Amino acid sequence: MEALLSLIVILPFLSATILGISYLIDSKKNLSNTYYATIALTTPAIVTLLSFVLAFEISTMPHDTPLYAHLFDWIKVGQFHIEMRFMLDRLSMIMVGLVSFVGTLIHIYAVGYMQDDEGFGKFFAYFNFFLGSMLLLVVASNPIIMFIGWELVGLASYLLIGFYHKVSSNITAANKAFIVNRVGDFGFIIALSVLFIALEGKGFDFEAIKEGIEGLSSSTLSFVGALLFVGAMGKSAQIPLYVWLPDAMAGPTPVSALIHAATMVTAGVYMVARFGFLYNEIPHIGEFIAYIGAFSALMAALMASFERDIKKILAYSTMSQLGYMFIAVGLGAYGAGIFHLFTHAFFKALLFMGAGAVIIALHHEQDIFKMGNLRTFLPKTFITMLIATLAITSIPPFAGFFSKEAIINHAFLTQHYTLWIIAITTAFLTAYYMFRLIFVVFFAHSTKTYPHLIPLGKMIIYPLIVLAIGSATVGFLGIGHGFAHFVALPDRATPAPTHLLEYGLMAFNPLIAVGGIALAYRLFGTNPKPSKANIPIKALFIHKFYVDALYDRLFVSTLRSLSLFFDRVVDAKIIDGFLGLLTGGYRHLGVKLVSLQNGTVKTYATYIIFSVSLMSIALIYILEAQ
């Protein structure tokens, strides 16, 4: 079993290396797409298979005995002893299964999607590399190895966002993603270092940390918990580090589906759940996380409601749903948060892949207001996307209903009424902007025709269908808190609701969603028009709260001016100026001395007389002294 667990991580890296080297060697493009696709697809398929085998193993064992695989000692310096060691407990098992299963489907989809791209081999090298990094992040048994995976998924994300590298703005988006993520990682690494120094000598595996933190002061733990969350803000696109996610849509659509919806962006939620034992000691930080999540959810929903790029709508929606997950894990309902992460992966991947299908069919058109009536032309895409949309708007019995319901109700039951109101408002907006998308793309302009539609291959359609089945059904896993009990995370206790209250809440959420759908239909059902920035508040939403401009002014311009200042003033004027004074003084002295040696006999005669007289006087004194 240990060998299987190691293989799960090693295989994707191995195939990424093979693909990458093949691509670099194959400069004449002799290797066929089939060659690359075979290697690229075999790996996630095997990994999925392995993960199912391991899942079976894990679910039969008691929840507190994880499976370990020790590969080698990574670092051993002083007390800093880090092993390359993997841990599979129920939490990581869920993540491994999810990442590899959804990952496989997206790989299949990508083979269809990327078929005509000249960077086909490179794309799958990156894709497999991402898969390996994500799995490393998930199964790491200590936070340092987790951090390695954490950084590597960021690198994969950078490479894939900038995949179409001839367009400079895509690279700008990729840079932005990496840099903003590194800002988060800056917090993460500080948190880990402080935690390590505080626990020095007690080991640094998750279970060792769990035992070790009992002796730590609450202020240290709060500091560590808050800064770990800064890392999560970056990776999971929460306020204020979310700015990279909408731009990240510059990458190919399968990338958006896999990395920027289903897996990587959820790493922050996973991390908080993984450190649940720590956050349970510091509930006030947890509350802070929940509020950040709630505001991110609301803000993203507002921006999505005014966006017209189909992928960016989904990007904001991802940020918004991540916000829900943070409400859950922040309030200590880790099981609920991970459950939403789980269901979200299905319907959000599906939404992106559906959007990608539409984009491909329409020759890379992404503006929803240039679409309409597509339900007659792309029926399969329409049905599957509709299922995903029903899931995200939490209409029963689709998956999102169960998971989102659990979160919203948890906020209510723990008496966080502000959070509850924000969550409910966001749910309304979610229904509104998602059905706005559905109506505008698939229903409106019912006479519109598409003579040049590109037909969609099986590789693109089949994964949609599988995910649609998932989006419709995986919610049932959550009935009676089944999912949360299974993952067995250290959830904080919640007051049990009365039956009346429970049913009331359960009915309330879908009603809110229906309200949102109705509004969307009224505005966009038949003859949709894009929103104009005619009143200030709308302008605020359409311009994304002006945050990008603010960051640009605050950081980018400042750093550039500072850089020029260092070059032109500090170096050239101050330091070299000072050195110039030294050398200049030396030179002046030289010039003065040179003037003594002017070549006229008269001057030299003067020196001679002058010095001879001086010497004579000196001689007289010396002789007298004797």
Add this chain to the structure above:
Amino acid sequence: MQHLLSMILFLPLLVAFTMGIFRVSIETLRMVTFGSSLMVLLFAVVVTSYFNVEGGMQFVHNSSWISHYGINYSIGLDAISLLLLLLIALLMPLIFLAIWEEQRKGYFYNLLLLQAGISGVIMAQDLILFYLFWESMLLPIFIMIGSYGYGMRHFNAMKIIIMTVFGSMSMLLAIIYLGYTHYTTVGFWSFELSNLAQLAFDSKTSILLAGAFLLAFAIKIPLFGFHTWMAPAYSSSPTAIVVVLSAIMAKLGVYGLYRFGFTLFEIPLGFYTPYVILLCLIGIVFYSIHAIMQRDLKRIFAFSSGAHLSLITLGLFMTNIYAWSGGLYLLATHAIASAGIFLMIGMLGRRTQNIQIAHLGGIASIAPRFAFFFAFFALAITGVPGTGGFVAELLIIVGAFKYHFWVGVVAAMTMLGAILFIFWTLQRTLFGTTQEVTKHFGDLSAIEIGILTPLVIILLITGIFPSLLLDFFDASLSTNLEAFQGGVK
């Protein structure tokens, strides 16, 4: 075995003089120099295989040279100097391969002299001997920049030599004073490091002496405030010299501090520690920001080098095992990564005759291999996990937090520092659409790939299996650290 070190030291010199006397053709010269650099690498590998990890100073050879003043030809190696020796021995053959097409013979002679000088600095155990090599490695650099360089090469050659010689002069004075003190207190002249380490001074004198050494090394590294020779020298230098400057020479400043500073002046260095740490922290931030708006690839990576050297020096001065291991690790991995990037800037310059970033772009779409290697080295410099730089930075950051919280925070900024300019540089160099000078950019040749691949492999191995190298010098470091801490107490 005993003479292996001397062979490593004198083989390049011998080759240079023989070739010079017979005035051989350029073809012979390049074959023989390349062959001799391979020989040196072989010797270095043999030395490594006989090296005892637990053994402290080894392969010691000591014979009298100028006996009246107690100046000896005294050489030896410990794990740290062996590491540096391996680095230079590995890089020289690659550099000779990279300049294979070069027609100017001076390149080869100067590089041979440079290799001898650097090896001497690494091995010397006698301070006068050390000083001799320390200065002699500067001369080839001066000549190369002055005769084969670019831009304001004469001015920049003068600038580097005046600034560094100013530092070494202060060190020479201190060395002579040490020898003289040995003469007056013990009764005979000696410049042997182990002898001089026994001397005791009153605190004022020792602070002055330590300061004199520190000045020489601070300029060589260069720490913030002593750095204005760096960017001009890098931008004016031929590729081969930039590689040596960044990968090895700068590191010798840190090595000098470690070998001589920390052996001779345990306590007075403590007096300087806060100031040095402050300069290092300023350096990390200052150089990174400074690099953002540079327009020349060599200057950008010169500042990047400066930032990393500050980080290495920081690691050394924090004197705990994490910071020391990390500093040493960064010394090795940054040498490899920066050698890679500067070799590639040379390859780029040969193709485009232009390394101004504004004229580049679009390389990735026509030369994917070049783009891959270039991006790999650049990312290795930013310390991406999987490359050795990550391990090193991680250890230094942990060590910095052990030392002091705020020092840790600034040290962690190194994670942000490099990305500020590297990603923008990559964008403008490799991506986007091609321009006039990159329109016919040829991809890497087989030989070029052969030069770069060993460096990539080393960076990956040091990143994935750090224990291999860390365990190698762990014993040496722990012993020296304990000795040092014992001395301070």
